[in-house]
Amino acid sequence: MIPVRDDLRALEGYHSAQVDVRVRLNTNESPFPPPAGFRDAVAAEVSRVDWHRYPDRAATELRQAIAALHGVDADQVFVANGSNEVLQTVLLAYAGPGRTVVTFEPTYQMHAQIARVTGAAVVEGDRGDDFTLDPSEVERVLAEAQPHVVFLTSPNNPTGLVEPRERVEQLLALAPGLVVVDEAYAQFASWSALDLVDETRPLVVTRTFSKTWSMAGARLGYLVGPRWLVAELDKVVLPYHLDAVKQIAGCLALRYSDEMNDRVDLLVSERNRITAALRTLPIEVFDSGANFVLFRPHSVGGRAVWQGLVDRSVLIRDCSSWPRLENCLRVTVGTPEENTEFLDALAETLASAPATTNDSGTAAANDSAVPADIPTA
Incomplete structure (x- = not known):
């Protein structure tokens, strides 16, 4: 063995x-389940797939559709097989051996799990008894750890807590590296960090099709971030990682926003x-x-x-x-x-x-x- x-x-x-x-x-x-019209549309489009050809490596149409949904440019969008692969790709690019990742516990455990798999060290900050995040604890952890990547989950899993805007802004002001806001449940919350994303901030917001879009069986996720960061992710993602069926399903799902x-x-x-x-x-x-x-x-x-x-x-x-x-x-x-x-x-x-x-x-x-x-x- x-x-x-x-x-x-x-x-x-x-x-x-x-x-x-x-x-x-x-x-x-x-x-x-998804609307019946979605199922029928996917079946019709899949029947026309050229199975002997590789899918669009850049997932151009899907990225354009997601960008239109959020009012950003397609080159600010990265898509992958579920939000966990999105997180893994970010950590492969920005974490790894000799680098540090910060989480605030309790929170989504796959952040620390994937970080450790990439070889990064993980430093865990503590939430209060009510699971809120004290600004002084944020300041302490970031000053001591000097992390390359910081995770914040909002709404937090498994507590359900929605982080206030000022907490994300505090992380952006103090973190020496990348800030990742995991918004797998954002559609159920009162606000989103998406409007903080621009070219000047090292901030990405991750989303999933599993919850609101009723597509847990498809495993499709994405992030919105600065163009320069999205371009770097191409260095570590596998070629043709997102199959043709998934790209079709993602584009069609967005037609059912109402x-x-x-x-x-x-x-x-x-x-x-x-x-x-x-x-x-x-x-x-x-x-x-x-x-x-x-x-x-x-x-x-x-x-x-x-x-x-x-x-x-x-x-x-x-x-x-x-x-x-x-x-x-x-x-x-x-x-x-x-x-x-x-x-x-x-x-x-x-x-x-x-x-x-x-x-x-x-x-x-x-x-x-x-x-x-x-x-x-």
């Missing part, structure tokens, strides 16, 4: 519990309903600007609540073993019917579960053998 790199031995791959349930609210996907915005409005309304209902229970609830809600039961262990929900055929995300998130659970906003079923199952679980702070409940489907879940984008 050939040993893996020494710096990778302590890392684990991505894992997420897969349990056969009726209501699946654990991975922050859209609960709705339908997607209607869905966002519905999901935000449902998120507010879930939050209000949770606050009537013995539960600590954290404000969210995303399509999920993080909460912590007061008198019942998070793992026990997770198991009780699984027993009632409802699956949410167990965050109770993640650092700083003891006893916390995260529920994705589903359809109105799914959300009602979740709330009913949760109320039953809390009413029937013995009060305990011990979070070592038995896992379903032998999930105790599965490494701790990593938050998904």
